[in-house]
Amino acid sequence: MATDPIDRRGFLLGSLALATAGRGALAAGRAAGGPYIDVHTHLGRTWNGDEPLTAEGLVRWMDANNVAKAVVHPLVSPESSSYLNLTEQALDAAKRFPDRLIPFCCIDPRTSYRNGRKGLTAMLKEYVDQGARGFGEHKVGLPIDHPLMMRAYEACDDLGLPVLFHCDDVRGTDEAGLPGLGRVLSAFPNVNFLGHGPGFWASISGDLKSGELGKYPTTKVAPGGALDRLFDAHKNLWGDLSAGSGSNAIARDLEFGRAFLIRRADRLLFGTDYLKPGQEVPQFGLFAGIDLPADVRAKVERENAAGLLKVSI
Numbered sequence: 368m369a370t371d372p373i374d375r376r377g378f379l380l381g382s383l384a385l386a387t388a389g390r391g392a393l394a395a396g397r398a399a400g401g402p403y404i405d406v407h408t409h410l411g412r413t414w415n416g417d418e419p420l421t422a423e424g425l426v427r428w429m430d431a432n433n434v435a436k437a438v439v440h441p442l443v444s445p446e447s448s449s450y451l452n453l454t455e456q457a458l459d460a461a462k463r464f465p466d467r468l469i470p471f472c473c474i475d476p477r478t479s480y481r482n483g484r485k486g487l488t489a490m491l492k493e494y495v496d497q498g499a500r501g502f503g504e505h506k507v508g509l510p511i512d513h514p515l516m517m518r519a520y521e522a523c524d525d526l527g528l529p530v531l532f533h534c535d536d537v538r539g540t541d542e543a544g545l546p547g548l549g550r551v552l553s554a555f556p557n558v559n560f561l562g563h564g565p566g567f568w569a570s571i572s573g574d575l576k577s578g579e580l581g582k583y584p585t586t587k588v589a590p591g592g593a594l595d596r597l598f599d600a601h602k603n604l605w606g607d608l609s610a611g612s613g614s615n616a617i618a619r620d621l622e623f624g625r626a627f628l629i630r631r632a633d634r635l636l637f638g639t640d641y642l643k644p645g646q647e648v649p650q651f652g653l654f655a656g657i658d659l660p661a662d663v664r665a666k667v668e669r670e671n672a673a674g675l676l677k678v679s680i
């Protein structure tokens with residue numbers, strides 16, 4: 368896209384004022400933006416030492432922050448969290464709040480199962496028949512393109528399920544430039560992959576080195592990042608802006624971040640990774656503080672997710 372005409376200092380001052388306004392609205396108990404579709408939340412107990420989040424607690428938090436609907440992700444891999452949260456819990460919560468919660472399903476690809484691709488697809492189809500709209504959070508201690516991971520993507524391809532994956536230096540691992548992810552995106556052009564996690568979002572910058580995929584860099588974004596290259600090359604790549612990794616990717620260099628939001632507006636998704644009561648969520652202030660065209664804001668905050676997950680807003 369063309370160079371952004373906005374003067375950098377003016378933009379930063381403007382966004383600072385807006386961010387302050389956003390925080391004021393939040394402090395007053397009102398949401399500053401939205402309505403949002405949040406593509407990334409969890410229920411139950413996630414990390415040891417944290418209070419569990421109930422479905423009621425999640426919906427109350429959604430009400431307070433203008434979140435119309437939220438995707439609930441199971442966590443089923445030992446590397447994914449301290450306590451496992453099964454698909455059945457996400458399905459059950461969505462049955463109790465069908466207008467608000469969108470369940471995803473997940474199976475660790477190291478799970479024992481019979482009948483190969485057919486068997487795995489049939490296991491997932493049971494969840495789809497009960498309302499699951501996607502596969503995730505796929506947060507497995509294997510390389511992102513490991514043969515076992517590819518089997519999971521095959522089953523998702525059979526069922527038309529989008530895959531939300533986590534990438535860092537332990538889960539969904541890859542090298543600098545994300546060549547493994549590139550292979551996955553090429554192998555499954557009909558599967559929509561939603562990228563998430565430090566390794567994915569730190570790859571917005573061209574200076575990320577192999578071995579640094581668990582980091583949250585705060586330096587200005589260097590040109591030549593893997594994400595823009597992969598977004599150009601693969602129409603099945605989406606970005607889940609949740610968690611500290613997603614907000615940091617935009618906030619570390621607001622000028623680049625704003626241009627990235629506009630440039631990739633058709634395939635970016637608002638998300639939080641809210642998983643415990645009282646959790647600090649940087650996305651609300653961040654989004655309120657960036658001056659975005661109305662159509663870009665609507666796409667990222669809700670319309671892209673509604674289209675991808677086939678839900679109404």
Ligand SMILES: [Zn+2]
Pocket residue numbers: 407408409440504640
């Ligand atoms: Zn998560």
